[in-house]
């Protein structure tokens with residue numbers, strides 16, 4: 001076999017450049033020597049790459065963090081120049097596109113989403129709106145188009161990020177399945193795009209933008225209409241392409257439970273999914289079973305998870321029991337996965353755990369069911385999410401795929 005030395009060297013250089021930029025992103029401000037030591041790359045190689053990145057303006061010289069310099073001499077370090085590039089983040093929700101623009105460190109610069117009154121619009125309309133929103137954000141924020149490194153896209157369902165295809169949308173009522181979303185976005189926006197499942201994108205967003213020290217393996221557990229769990233391994237979601245979607249909405253938790261729309265009895269979603277909780281809450285209010293919720297609904301509509309939590313706090317017994325049961329099944333499903341992979345940390349992203357009482361109960365269920373409680377110290381971390389968390393996750397996907405991996 002003939003070995004093409006030239007192309008191999010180029011590949012090695014490219015891999016080095018990606019590692020160096022990634023290392024500076026994760027650990028900056030950091031000295032050139034530290035980058036070389038941690039990556040096992042020679043100092044001259046690091047110096048050459050850093051020089052090229054400085055010339056491009058994507059990193060900057062800065063002083064070391066206080067604890068890192070010694071003998072009174074302030075060593076120079078390098079760090080990402082956060083506003084040297086920007087990214088657009090797009091999440092497709094059942095209520096239309098949710099978009100934002102952020103800098104390289106996840107500081108939100110602009111945001112835009114559809115108000116009310118839409119449900120599962122057609123693919124063509126979603127694309128058109130996405131294009132309009134990105135243009136509006138660029139105009140309003142004053143971010144120059146040439147400074148956009150690209151667009152990240154996130155949506156529920158099976159996303160083949162390598163081929164750029166939304167294999168199967170988990171929003172059943174849409175015509176989005178099977179579409180070549182990445183190619184269509186690139187044509188529409190005139191820039192590079194990267195696509196990902198929305199829970200993986202949220203997990204990447206929390207990991208990349210928060211830069212918290214997290215264990216090698218941990219879980220990112222997300223509840224909205226459906227329930228998903230992303231297994232994070234060394235800062236990456238487990239599974240590529242069609243693997244690792246992590247949708248556990250239809251895991252059966254009670255063989256005698258109510259019938260789910262998928263036809264089975266007792267799916268997790270029937271107990272813990274937000275749509276089910278909201279529908280049942282509305283039905284209970286209609287039957288006159290929960291006076292606190294009825295009065296909250298009279299002054300403030302439509303029904304939200306926040307109102308359900310308030311009604312439970314104000315003494316609506318049936319709402320309280322419904323929420324506690326939902327949280328209980330969330331806890332059991334979390335521990336089932338913890339027992340499988342022995343993850344020491346679970347990051348939880350859900351509306352019901354906005355309530356401290358519900359968080360405490362979830363922690364209690366998790367503690368009680370964790371089989372390896374003697375051997376494994378298991379902690380939970382609750383995300384303070386909002387309507388733009390998914391779109392910000394999409395921004396992080398863009399930073400990772402279109403900035404760090406394309407030096």
Ligand SMILES: [Zn+2]
Pocket residue numbers: 249250260261262263264267269
């Ligand atoms: Zn089901």
